[in-house]
Amino acid sequence: xxxxxxxxxxxxxxxxxxxxxxxxxxxxxxxxxxxxxxxxxxxxxxxxxxxxxxxxxxxxxxxxxxxxxxxxxxxxxxxxxxxxxxxxxxxxxxxxxxxxxxxxxxxxxxxxxxxxxxxxxxxxxxxxxxxxxxxxxxxxxxxxxxxxxxxxxxxxxxxxxxxxxxxxxxxxxxxxxxxxxxxxxxxxxxxxxxxxxxxxxxxxxxxxxxxxxxxxxxxxxxxxxxxxxxxxxxxxxxxxxxxxxxxxxxxxxxxxxxxxxxxxxxxxxxxxxxxxxxxxxxxxxxxxxxxxxxxxxxxxxxxxxxxxxxxxxxxxxxxxxxxxxxxxxxxxxxxxxxxxxxxxxxxxxxxxxxxxxxxxxxxxxxxxxxxxxxxxxxxxxxxxxxxxxxxxxxxxxxxxxxxxxxxxxxxxxxxxxxxxxxxxxxxxxxxxxxxxxxxxxxxxxxxxxxxxxxxxx
Amino acid sequence: xxxxxxxxxxxxxxxxxxxxxxxxxxxxxxxxxxxxxxxxxxxxxxxxxxxxxxxxxxxxxxxxxxxxxxxxxxxxxxxxxxxxxxxxxxxxxxxxxxxxxxxxxxxxxxxxxxxxxxxxxxxxxxxxxxxxxxxxxxxxxxxxxxxxxxxxxxxxxxxxxxxxxxxxxxxxxxxxxxxxxxxxxxxxxxxxxxxxxxxxxxxxxxxxxxxxxxxxxxxxxxxxxxxxxxxxxxxx
Numbered sequence: 001x002x003x004x005x006x007x008x009x010x011x012x013x014x015x016x017x018x019x020x021x022x023x024x025x026x027x028x029x030x031x032x033x034x035x036x037x038x039x040x041x042x043x044x045x046x047x048x049x050x051x052x053x054x055x056x057x058x059x060x061x062x063x064x065x066x067x068x069x070x071x072x073x074x075x076x077x078x079x080x081x082x083x084x085x086x087x088x089x090x091x092x093x094x095x096x097x098x099x100x101x102x103x104x105x106x107x108x109x110x111x112x113x114x115x116x117x118x119x120x121x122x123x124x125x126x127x128x129x130x131x132x133x134x135x136x137x138x139x140x141x142x143x144x145x146x147x148x149x150x151x152x153x154x155x156x157x158x159x160x161x162x163x164x165x166x167x168x169x170x171x172x173x174x175x176x177x178x179x180x181x182x183x184x185x186x187x188x189x190x191x192x193x194x195x196x197x198x199x200x201x202x203x204x205x206x207x208x209x210x211x212x213x214x215x216x217x218x219x220x221x222x223x224x225x226x227x228x229x230x231x232x233x234x235x236x237x238x239x240x241x242x243x244x245x246x247x248x249x250x251x252x253x254x255x256x257x258x259x260x261x262x263x264x265x266x267x268x269x270x271x272x273x274x275x276x277x278x279x280x281x282x283x284x285x286x287x288x289x290x291x292x293x294x295x296x297x298x299x300x301x302x303x304x305x306x307x308x309x310x311x312x313x314x315x316x317x318x319x320x321x322x323x324x325x326x327x328x329x330x331x332x333x334x335x336x337x338x339x340x341x342x343x344x345x346x347x348x349x350x351x352x353x354x355x356x357x358x359x360x361x362x363x364x365x366x367x368x369x370x371x372x373x374x375x376x377x378x379x380x381x382x383x384x385x386x387x388x389x390x391x392x393x394x395x396x397x398x399x400x401x402x403x404x405x406x407x408x409x410x411x412x413x414x415x416x417x418x419x420x421x422x423x424x425x426x427x428x429x430x431x432x433x434x435x436x437x438x439x440x441x442x443x444x445x446x447x448x449x450x451x452x453x454x455x456x457x
Numbered sequence: 458x459x460x461x462x463x464x465x466x467x468x469x470x471x472x473x474x475x476x477x478x479x480x481x482x483x484x485x486x487x488x489x490x491x492x493x494x495x496x497x498x499x500x501x502x503x504x505x506x507x508x509x510x511x512x513x514x515x516x517x518x519x520x521x522x523x524x525x526x527x528x529x530x531x532x533x534x535x536x537x538x539x540x541x542x543x544x545x546x547x548x549x550x551x552x553x554x555x556x557x558x559x560x561x562x563x564x565x566x567x568x569x570x571x572x573x574x575x576x577x578x579x580x581x582x583x584x585x586x587x588x589x590x591x592x593x594x595x596x597x598x599x600x601x602x603x604x605x606x607x608x609x610x611x612x613x614x615x616x617x618x619x620x621x622x623x624x625x626x627x628x629x630x631x632x633x634x635x636x637x638x639x640x641x642x643x644x645x646x647x648x649x650x651x652x653x654x655x656x657x658x659x660x661x662x663x664x665x666x667x668x669x670x671x672x673x674x675x676x677x678x679x680x681x682x683x684x685x686x687x688x689x690x691x692x693x
């Protein structure tokens with residue numbers, strides 16, 4: 001509230017402070033320059049007035065006193081200049097000029113070549129800032145005065161319009177340099193923020209370059225150390241999981257073989273189903289531990305066929321649900337991806353919809369038009385289940401997260417299906433989010449869950 | 458009765474697998490490592506080797522390489538789940554098929570039968586087929602990676618059963634494969650009635666190969682029960 005106008009970004013704040021400083025310094029400099037310049041102009045003006053007045057005086061005083069009035073009338077004065085011989089010094093309501101300026105007149109009196117007896121013995125100099133004229137009174141040897149009125153040249157603080165233009169240009173260039181430098185200097189902060197964001201998405205994100213100014217390099221090094229510790233921690237955990245997964249393979253194989261010798265067909269079927277579930281959990285754990293997508297090369301694949309195959313396999317595994325599976329979209333759509341990883345991600349989403357929502361309708365929506373909106377292809381997987389509480393929509397993507405009681409167990413899984421799917425899709429530059437669909441009819445509370453996958457097309 | 462050698466370091470798995478396969482009319486000799494496998498090889502005659510790639514001491518891949526050096530005997534590998542590199546190396550070495558561990562015994566049996574049936578073909582031709590891609594009507598089937606590429610080079614996903622059917626058809630182009638032969642390939646893979654599974658798998662394959670069902674050009678239905686891949690197949 002207090003600092004409502006204070007910008008939020010560090011770069012803008014720094015730039016505002018630096019630019020304000022620059023403006024203050026420039027204004028002060030400009031003022032000093034202007035005052036100095038006006039002072040100089042006044043001196044110059046006084047010098048000119050003195051010379052011109054002394055020129056007239058010399059012309060008048062060199063003639064005999066009787067002719068002086070006549071000579072004065074004969075002289076052609078420059079515009080705005082007038083001179084009279086008067087018994088008194090100039091009066092007028094004008095103040096005397098400063099001593100400093102009067103000294104210039106005194107100097108001119110000495111320098112003008114005149115016999116000492118003809119030099120004026122007294123003088124007056126009236127005028128100043130704001131008066132259009134300057135009046136100089138010089139006392140003639142006879143005791144009367146030659147009073148000369150001269151136009152005061154206008155005093156301007158600027159030398160020329162070009163000066164002001166140059167000055168503004170200079171200020172603008174300095175401001176631009178400031179902005180550029182500020183952006184450059186604050187870039188490491190943005191890089192750090194981006195790196196922290198990337199680390200959140202992918203623990204194996206590349207480290208920050210540890211160069212640049214000392215402080216930046218130190219911060220980058222500290223960040224990299226922290227990232228390495230987190231990586232180590234995640235690695236330890238996944239290595240443990242992978243080791244357990246590996247070790248479980250032999251006993252599962254033995255059990256599967258043993259089950260083949262069970263006479264009771266009902267028991268055999270149930271044991272095999274349990275083992276299949278156990279195996280799926282181990283497979284999921286291993287896939288999660290292996291960081292699924294990283295090792296496999298990217299190659300073109302037909303995403304539409306992949307989706308239909310995933311649905312076909314789900315239907316083959318549970319023939320009673322085959323009618324609740326549907327695909328909608330183009331017959332073919334080619335995309336570059338890691339085939340096994342992508343299949344696992346999509347199969348997990350379909351399995352999730354089937355297990356928790358009782359059906360899976362898959363819709364493939366190719367990018368709207370070439371080049372538009374980053375060309376994202378969308379896959380929607382809808383079910384007709386009871387939906388998910390809003391607070392759970394994101395949490396179900398956390399590894400080993402057990403959903404709300406109604407969604408737990410029963411259908412198996414270790415809570416890795418969705419995290420694996422998201423890991424894989426994010427590794428492809430895409431993502432997946434869940435949302436509850438609006439109810440289809442008035443009687444229902446929600447219309448099931450919709451998983452929306454986006455992938456760069 | 459075909460004689461099969463099982464190489465696996467786990468005693469329980471060896472015994473159980475032996476009993477299981479013998480129950481399904483196969484003769485089994487089970488050994489625990491590469492050394493025993495070599496000894497057993499010199500003392501007997503085997504139609505097929507089931508080989509676990511993760512053996513103590515000399516690895517399964519080394520043993521497979523040695524076996525290929527001395528014989529054309531078909532090899533079915535047991536690979537670790539998700540260890541794609543081992544699997545690809547194994548298939549490139551000339552193994553005939555692989556089953557990821559933990560395996561479904563019935564699926565392993567189906568694979569063994571399929572490989573034994575193929576072993577009836579000339580060994581050279583079978584070998585040739587081992588891992589080299591097959592091309593027909595601008596489609597490419599890559600056995601080493603169990604995948605199908607469309608004419609644009611994009612991978613077209615196949616279920617395990619669809620892949621086995623297509624491989625069987627592509628390895629014997631222009632020859633009729635009976636429904637019974639194809640049924641064996643799907644056995645152990647699927648729940649539900651098998652004969653419907655064949656029709657379903659064939660119709661999905663036709664869809665994927667853009668081969669119109671009513672007027673199929675590539676996979677033709679043969680009256681009296683069977684299918685044929687009507688195309689010339691080139692080994693790349």
